[in-house]
Amino acid sequence: ARMSSHDPGKCSVDFPVSVVLPAGGTGERTGLQTPKQFCTFLNRPLISYTIQAFERVSWIQSIVVVVAKESTELMTDIVQRFQHKRIRVVQGGSTRHRSIFNGVRALGEGGDGAPRVKPKVVIIHDAVRPFVEEDFLYKIATAAKEHGAAGAIRPLVSTVIATTAEGYLDHSLERARYRASEMPQGFTYDVICRAYERCSESDFEFGTECLHLALQYCGTNAKLIEGPPTLWKVTYKRDLAAAESIIKETLSRSACAITGGSAQAAVLADALQKTMGALDVELDVIPDMMGDNARYLLKGWNFIQVSVSRRCLSEVRATVSALEAANRALLYPVVVVWVHLNGSDGPSLGGGTATAEPAAIMDLASAAKLRNILLYGVQLHRSEEADHWERSVLRMAEITSVLIRERSPALVGQLLQA
Amino acid sequence: ARMSSHDPGKCSVDFPVSVVLPAGGTGERTGLQTPKQFCTFLNRPLISYTIQAFERVSWIQSIVVVVAKESTELMTDIVQRFQHKRIRVVQGGSTRHRSIFNGVRALGEGGDGAPRVKPKVVIIHDAVRPFVEEDFLYKIATAAKEHGAAGAIRPLVSTVIATTAEGYLDHSLERARYRASEMPQGFTYDVICRAYERCSESDFEFGTECLHLALQYCGTNAKLIEGPPTLWKVTYKRDLAAAESIIKETLSRSACAITGGSAQAAVLADALQKTMGALDVELDVIPDMMGDNARYLLKGWNFIQVSVSRRCLSEVRATVSALEAANRALLYPVVVVWVHLNGSDGPSLGGGTATAEPAAIMDLASAAKLRNILLYGVQLHRSEEADHWERSVLRMAEITSVLIRERSPALVGQLLQA
Ligand SMILES: [Mg+2]
Ligand SMILES: [Mg+2]
Numbered sequence: 001a002r003m004s005s006h007d008p009g010k011c012s013v014d015f016p017v018s019v020v021l022p023a024g025g026t027g028e029r030t031g032l033q034t035p036k037q038f039c040t041f042l043n044r045p046l047i048s049y050t051i052q053a054f055e056r057v058s059w060i061q062s063i064v065v066v067v068a069k070e071s072t073e074l075m076t077d078i079v080q081r082f083q084h085k086r087i088r089v090v091q092g093g094s095t096r097h098r099s100i101f102n103g104v105r106a107l108g109e110g111g112d113g114a115p116r117v118k119p120k121v122v123i124i125h126d127a128v129r130p131f132v133e134e135d136f137l138y139k140i141a142t143a144a145k146e147h148g149a150a151g152a153i154r155p156l157v158s159t160v161i162a163t164t165a166e167g168y169l170d171h172s173l174e175r176a177r178y179r180a181s182e183m184p185q186g187f188t189y190d191v192i193c194r195a196y197e198r199c200s201e202s203d204f205e206f207g208t209e210c211l212h213l214a215l216q217y218c219g220t221n222a223k224l225i226e227g228p229p230t231l232w233k234v235t236y237k238r239d240l241a242a243a244e245s246i247i248k249e250t251l252s253r254s255a256c257a258i259t260g261g262s263a264q265a266a267v268l269a270d271a272l273q274k275t276m277g278a279l280d281v282e283l284d285v286i287p288d289m290m291g292d293n294a295r296y297l298l299k300g301w302n303f304i305q306v307s308v309s310r311r312c313l314s315e316v317r318a319t320v321s322a323l324e325a326a327n328r329a330l331l332y333p334v335v336v337v338w339v340h341l342n343g344s345d346g347p348s349l350g351g352g353t354a355t356a357e358p359a360a361i362m363d364l365a366s367a368a369k370l371r372n373i374l375l376y377g378v379q380l381h382r383s384e385e386a387d388h389w390e391r392s393v394l395r396m397a398e399i400t401s402v403l404i405r406e407r408s409p410a411l412v413g414q415l416l417q418a
Numbered sequence: 419a420r421m422s423s424h425d426p427g428k429c430s431v432d433f434p435v436s437v438v439l440p441a442g443g444t445g446e447r448t449g450l451q452t453p454k455q456f457c458t459f460l461n462r463p464l465i466s467y468t469i470q471a472f473e474r475v476s477w478i479q480s481i482v483v484v485v486a487k488e489s490t491e492l493m494t495d496i497v498q499r500f501q502h503k504r505i506r507v508v509q510g511g512s513t514r515h516r517s518i519f520n521g522v523r524a525l526g527e528g529g530d531g532a533p534r535v536k537p538k539v540v541i542i543h544d545a546v547r548p549f550v551e552e553d554f555l556y557k558i559a560t561a562a563k564e565h566g567a568a569g570a571i572r573p574l575v576s577t578v579i580a581t582t583a584e585g586y587l588d589h590s591l592e593r594a595r596y597r598a599s600e601m602p603q604g605f606t607y608d609v610i611c612r613a614y615e616r617c618s619e620s621d622f623e624f625g626t627e628c629l630h631l632a633l634q635y636c637g638t639n640a641k642l643i644e645g646p647p648t649l650w651k652v653t654y655k656r657d658l659a660a661a662e663s664i665i666k667e668t669l670s671r672s673a674c675a676i677t678g679g680s681a682q683a684a685v686l687a688d689a690l691q692k693t694m695g696a697l698d699v700e701l702d703v704i705p706d707m708m709g710d711n712a713r714y715l716l717k718g719w720n721f722i723q724v725s726v727s728r729r730c731l732s733e734v735r736a737t738v739s740a741l742e743a744a745n746r747a748l749l750y751p752v753v754v755v756w757v758h759l760n761g762s763d764g765p766s767l768g769g770g771t772a773t774a775e776p777a778a779i780m781d782l783a784s785a786a787k788l789r790n791i792l793l794y795g796v797q798l799h800r801s802e803e804a805d806h807w808e809r810s811v812l813r814m815a816e817i818t819s820v821l822i823r824e825r826s827p828a829l830v831g832q833l834l835q836a
Contacts, residue, residue: 162595229653
């Protein structure tokens, strides 16, 4: 079991933990044709974001995704395309509980060559709750080990009421005494296996709550832990938009401006840094991505190539190539904005060079887009007038921020005017 | 009471109905500083969208918005700025129930000069549920009149569980027997007044559910009606993104292309119509907005001015002026895309005209933006080669669609290349 390489300062666990992700839902409630776990935003299906949330936790041994028979191939493709590790795709049963049981059983079996270590704790999570974080998984795993079972809860959003058979209010529940049961939940391998071995066909057919089975068949009262609001379940089409906006916000908090070592470019980058800071994008200014600055290449999602002469398009090309070589855009589209200060090397219009430039950036952008790198250009005209210059810098910052935030594939290759 | 001018085919009511919108919440759960009802998207605070949902229902007599003392001025400004009608702003109490009672009392009082007609039914709704629709309000109003009280319900999203004092699972509720109580709710004026007159200080202080007060103090079992998922409450920052995405989708379903009567422009508009149709934007092609076509001016949110010669920027100017004169962008930003086919009147670069063009559209766009009209340009180059031409048309359609969908203020005035 690989439980060694975790971040210092983060809690780890000293027992084997594996994950079952039931992903057999049909998504009839989203108003979409595709089951919601396979709906795509920023070029990637929702379930891949959820898998990623577990993959980045070093102490998780393996992840079993349980899918409907007809989705097996699609799921296998997703695992390959996004290079997910420590994952097995298992075929589900006819109900949610049958699917989860299939997943749990798969964890105990050998197969695929390698021998398996039976997990001590099994975490069960929904494929459509992509924002679960390591510290909460840690709480669930350790509480499950200690108490046999543990589950996430949230305060009730609405009052819960009982209705009469005729559709009238019977009574309302006292909100403070109840909680909503959410995911993830954790169980010792023994408790979850015993619960499923002992439970009835009716439980398999109509039951929804694993915690309930653990209580009924193993006498285990699950420990309940309040989770963050980000645990919410992506259910409707609007939830996909919400999830996308959360990811986009996360990706657009910071950017890295590369000056190529030019002093003029550094002055422009500093102005950009100040203005984008006011727009909530933290900008680091570096001359290149050599040495220590190679870390930006490994962690950044947004790059601003600042240039003051036309030949700097070759610098943009180099940045795009470095990102491609590092396979940086595998999970998220990476944005590269070429900010170009005009007017330093002769008239900007009228010659063959000027007409060639928009075509060159469009060609470069079209090629980069195939690798999930989104390239845009922003042109800024030199001005001696302070007012005019400030307006241009502000517009450049606004345009750059919006390109970073919206990550619009349709606008790649455009040369925008600040 | 004005209950006359409703759309044929829609149900109306023959008794006076008024609305109380409690809007005193502090929004601590959004993770935002501004209370969520005052958070803004597409240039307008959430509460204005909710007010609009009631305003467009002809049989609603008046709307009382109840706000905290410190928000009174802000709320009054919002009412003025978006020209909301049939609305009064009332100061709230120290709890939700005290605020609602203030609103109900205000409905019964005279004041502001005009005498008031006491409503037969009072609808209570949340300021942060902007997507309530007329047909559902009709169901609530008529059920409230018949049964004394009526409320929206939704199926439970999660299992509801009871916890022990120590934080363990006690038992889970059988999901099918319970419902989530949502908004809107409706009451006869008599029932809601009596309930509040009779209820205790403790109810005013800690109670949350008006339906419960009607049951306890008037013996009225509310009729429960299942509402659509769009009734959900905007609670977190992600819900604002979800609400924005719903509005944006609604605004971008269709557009209107204006050809100016040119045959060449009509050919281009037809190609655009076909391609945008495949991108789920329904495009109507018209020569101008005269006569019968004036209806587009009155109902459209997206205009595409197709032109084949440079002087057509004056046509764009005319369209923008017409939209301004009609006050069309009061509630939603209106998008105008100037699609310009290049190459029909001489070389497009090298002269003073070419450089002047981007500046002219930027100036026009900057002025229009102040009136909530978002103007963008898309340039298309004539090509004899069929493949190249098709790619350009596709790109033009993609760019235009994304401009319509994203409504990005930072990109106005740009002349994009298809
Ligand atoms: Mg369960
Ligand atoms: Mg209530």
